Amino acid sequence: MDRLYFEIPGIERKADAIAYIREFQAYRSDINGTGGLDRYTDDYEGWLEKLKQDETREPNEEKVPARTFFLVREGDQRIIGMSNIRLCLNERLSRYGGHIGYSIRPTERGKGYNKINLYLGLKVCDAYGIDLVFLDADLKNPASWKTMEALGGIRKRAYEDVVYAHCTVVDYDIDVKKALEEHKEYESMISAHSFF
Numbered sequence: 217m218d219r220l221y222f223e224i225p226g227i228e229r230k231a232d233a234i235a236y237i238r239e240f241q242a243y244r245s246d247i248n249g250t251g252g253l254d255r256y257t258d259d260y261e262g263w264l265e266k267l268k269q270d271e272t273r274e275p276n277e278e279k280v281p282a283r284t285f286f287l288v289r290e291g292d293q294r295i296i297g298m299s300n301i302r303l304c305l306n307e308r309l310s311r312y313g314g315h316i317g318y319s320i321r322p323t324e325r326g327k328g329y330n331k332i333n334l335y336l337g338l339k340v341c342d343a344y345g346i347d348l349v350f351l352d353a354d355l356k357n358p359a360s361w362k363t364m365e366a367l368g369g370i371r372k373r374a375y376e377d378v379v380y381a382h383c384t385v386v387d388y389d390i391d392v393k394k395a396l397e398e399h400k401e402y403e404s405m406i407s408a409h410s411f412f
Contacts, residue, residue: 220296220332221410222285222340225267229286229295230260236295239321249317251284251300277306283340287320287333290407296324299337303344312380314350314387315341318360330363335395335402336410338367342392349392355384364388368395 256263
């Protein structure tokens with residue numbers, strides 16, 4: 217497997233980032249973990265400005281501070297995935313959404329990339345002092361929740377969400393330090409270019 221790394225979004229990735237979103241649209245796939253990029257395909261520069269604001273945002277019931285990253289494959293410099301990491305949770309996110317949203321582009325799924333995506337996301341959480349990460353997924357999306365389990369995620373509950381997702385949702389907790397300690401094998405898959 218090619219090495220992967222987290223990259224802070226910049227203007228030089230404009231075409232690649234929009235192509236990433238267009239691929240999800242072409243495959244009629246849900247778009248997660250992009251920090252709202254799908255709403256800014258006609259204003260990429262505005263999205264970059266939003267990301268800067270997100271980093272230092274004061275938490276409230278609408279929004280929380282967050283970091284968004286591209287997951288890039290070193291060999292061809294392609295954006296393979298994205299992660300949006302919320303640095304704290306408000307009441308809504310503590311019930312649905314959690315600390316990390318992530319995605320892998322449809323044509324790159326099934327290759328194990330999302331485990332590296334989540335591992336890097338946990339490293340970001342650790343750097344910000346987040347010890348216990350809450351995540352959730354649609355029960356009908358085993359690729360997502362099996363990724364959580366692969367990194368030590370413990371299922372807390374499954375419930376029918378009639379407010380946000382309108383599906384059966386499964387909630388997971390991950391002990392960040394334990395996950396990073398027990399899954400050091402992923403370090404060999406991370407490029408030296410990585411933000412973390």
